[in-house]
Amino acid sequence: MRIVDEAAREAKRTELLDAAARCFAERGYHATRTADICALAGMSSGNLFHYFPTKQAVLLALIERDGAETATSVTELAAADDPFGALLVLLDDVCRLAADSTYSGLALEISALAHRDDDVAVRFKANDASFRQSLEDLLARAAAAGQLDTDLSAQDAATWIAALVDGMFARVAADPDFRPEAQAAVLRRIVSQLLRGAAS
Amino acid sequence: MRIVDEAAREAKRTELLDAAARCFAERGYHATRTADICALAGMSSGNLFHYFPTKQAVLLALIERDGAETATSVTELAAADDPFGALLVLLDDVCRLAADSTYSGLALEISALAHRDDDVAVRFKANDASFRQSLEDLLARAAAAGQLDTDLSAQDAATWIAALVDGMFARVAADPDFRPEAQAAVLRRIVSQLLRGAAS
Amino acid sequence: MRIVDEAAREAKRTELLDAAARCFAERGYHATRTADICALAGMSSGNLFHYFPTKQAVLLALIERDGAETATSVTELAAADDPFGALLVLLDDVCRLAADSTYSGLALEISALAHRDDDVAVRFKANDASFRQSLEDLLARAAAAGQLDTDLSAQDAATWIAALVDGMFARVAADPDFRPEAQAAVLRRIVSQLLRGAAS
Amino acid sequence: MRIVDEAAREAKRTELLDAAARCFAERGYHATRTADICALAGMSSGNLFHYFPTKQAVLLALIERDGAETATSVTELAAADDPFGALLVLLDDVCRLAADSTYSGLALEISALAHRDDDVAVRFKANDASFRQSLEDLLARAAAAGQLDTDLSAQDAATWIAALVDGMFARVAADPDFRPEAQAAVLRRIVSQLLRGAAS
DNA sequence: GATGAATGAGAATTCATTCAT
DNA sequence: TATGAATGAATTCTCATTCAT
Incomplete structure (x- = not known):
């Protein structure tokens, strides 16, 4: 259960990172809104912050x-x-x-x-x-x-x-x-x- | 008179460009506020806009x-x-x-x-x-x-x-x-x- | 759920329009700040822009x-x-x-x-x-x-x-x-x- | 001398009022910049303020x-x-x-x-x-x-x-x-x- | 956890007015 | 008095982040 949760969590983080990579690459870090990343990852806007504390943390990851x-x-x-x-x-x-x-x-x-x-x-x-x-x-x-x-x-x-x-x-x-x-x-x-x- | 004015104007533009170059180089374009450029060029905040129509125009120049x-x-x-x-x-x-x-x-x-x-x-x-x-x-x-x-x-x-x-x-x-x-x-x-x- | 959301959204728009009507009528369009409208509608300053793209759009509506x-x-x-x-x-x-x-x-x-x-x-x-x-x-x-x-x-x-x-x-x-x-x-x-x- | 000066002054005020009337009528009071009025009256931008203390004073006149x-x-x-x-x-x-x-x-x-x-x-x-x-x-x-x-x-x-x-x-x-x-x-x-x- | 509405600080730009020349 | 450059307060709109549901 714990493992499954962790795996699911990790999968979401990966999806978010993939989405962020595309956004940052195409539009640039500053022009990318956190909502853009969420949209591309197919989740709702505030949700990113369950996985990363800040936008910068996404970049660092x-x-x-x-x-x-x-x-x-x-x-x-x-x-x-x-x-x-x-x-x-x-x-x-x-x-x-x-x-x-x-x-x-x-x-x-x-x-x-x-x-x-x-x-x-x-x-x-x-x-x-x-x-x-x-x-x-x-x-x-x-x-x-x-x-x-x-x-x-x-x-x-x-x-x-x-x-x-x-x-x-x-x-x-x-x-x-x-x-x-x-x-x-x-x-x-x-x-x-x-x-x-x-x-x- | 005219020539002096034009020269003075050009000198101000140059000062602003020099200041902008330092700001953009050190802090990056997005993190630089137009007021920062003005401050570094020793002028008041709105004054940049007598010389360049937009922040982007400064960059292009x-x-x-x-x-x-x-x-x-x-x-x-x-x-x-x-x-x-x-x-x-x-x-x-x-x-x-x-x-x-x-x-x-x-x-x-x-x-x-x-x-x-x-x-x-x-x-x-x-x-x-x-x-x-x-x-x-x-x-x-x-x-x-x-x-x-x-x-x-x-x-x-x-x-x-x-x-x-x-x-x-x-x-x-x-x-x-x-x-x-x-x-x-x-x-x-x-x-x-x-x-x-x-x-x- | 969807219907409720839409109705809530419409209610907010109506509140904003009512507030804007009063502000525009009393102070005039130009003298009204978007923050005034929000304050009168009981919401925070930037929130208007979730419902109308620009101040002018409020007027047109x-x-x-x-x-x-x-x-x-x-x-x-x-x-x-x-x-x-x-x-x-x-x-x-x-x-x-x-x-x-x-x-x-x-x-x-x-x-x-x-x-x-x-x-x-x-x-x-x-x-x-x-x-x-x-x-x-x-x-x-x-x-x-x-x-x-x-x-x-x-x-x-x-x-x-x-x-x-x-x-x-x-x-x-x-x-x-x-x-x-x-x-x-x-x-x-x-x-x-x-x-x-x-x-x- | 005094009379001539006064007449000249009055003539300038009249020109400014005529210019302001056209600007206010065409663009509206708020959209009219004091510099627009001066330009239309054929004078340099700050000059209006030798004749009227504020933009509002022009309107009142x-x-x-x-x-x-x-x-x-x-x-x-x-x-x-x-x-x-x-x-x-x-x-x-x-x-x-x-x-x-x-x-x-x-x-x-x-x-x-x-x-x-x-x-x-x-x-x-x-x-x-x-x-x-x-x-x-x-x-x-x-x-x-x-x-x-x-x-x-x-x-x-x-x-x-x-x-x-x-x-x-x-x-x-x-x-x-x-x-x-x-x-x-x-x-x-x-x-x-x-x-x-x-x-x- | 997921949603998406709400918050509010922040920044470019405008322009009445001032003032040195 | 004329000029037009300089000042700096003011305002719309954006968006990272929070939070009630």
């Missing part, structure tokens, strides 16, 4: 969920035998995410909000640091496996790969002709050149 | 001013005898801008707002397109001068250089340890490798 | 409600066997309304607002045209019943009876000694003379 | 000027040998005024404002009382000259003639098809019937 999901998927890749190959796969995954306008819109929104709100900033930076750390680990394993040929430090390399990823999300927003999936090969190539001095 | 300034500085560089060298100088300039937290905060904010507001989007994309076009022109001149060694198209190269620039602004926001000016050399190197297949 | 009420009461009279007698009764009703300072104040306010606001004008003129049409119909029936003795057209007669009615409202406003109910007999007599060439 | 003008023109008519004829001429004059949409718009506006503002009310009612008194005097002289055949008191007759005049202004506002000048004959006839029991 969303950031944490995204961080956890990213961490999970990166962890899977990190276990691969071929670290450099895993990195290239990761880049492809990122291109796929960038092509999802809900995801990229939300990413941009969160990144802007982190500037203004300390609670958002803490979680956003934690996610980012964790992602970079995973990249660094992957690069270290690739180096250990002799897959790299560069004198760039693993940290700088991880940083600039992250910059390329962020930059790609920015391109999606700024340039109507930019198609992330069509650019996946270019991205692979840039990263390969960076780490091995030559196109892969 | 800011985007246009930034676009014009960028265009001017890029045009100067573009006239150089050594196009590839000019590109590297441009990257250094960008690093300097990224180190200015007002500038980078504002850039991020505008990029997020462009997703939600068509008027912002139009001007933002125009600035971006103009910047990329300048890059393309510079790359074409560098290619003609035999300074490049890559089979990347000028368009793709310009796109990814823009992505690196955007990515750097994102790094500033996400990573407290990222120092744009310290990374200028790494950025030069990445771009050089991209365009010439080797570190410069 | 008020005009429409008045038109509908007038139409209803005129329709009842119009069914009488004695059309001329019904007209005299109608004049007495109008005198009673004119004696109600809320009603006459509102009528004057609306008439002045119709000059400046097209949406108000449309509804105001529709009410007026409908009232004059009812008068014309009544006069035609009276003529057919041989109750009239005048060569004034039904249209002109209706127009000038309407003018007398409007004029009476104006007298209430302009002349502190004018008592509409005491003047009912004079009005009956003027109209009788107009339509039958002699006092009734 | 306008009402007083209108009262004085009406009194003057009625006084001229009142001196005529044929008082009843003079009354009919007066009705024609009124029809002409009603046809002037600036004048009728202003009249309606003032009448509505009198409900809300005591200072306006005092002057408005004074004008009205003075006009009715003139009518009463004219009617008394007509009666003395044996021109009337009615048992209506001079006061009631004056009141209802005033009501017809007000009513006509209201008709102009409410009925787009009402043409005051075309209705002058009907008005003469109604008043004649009222005072003499027959069409003139």
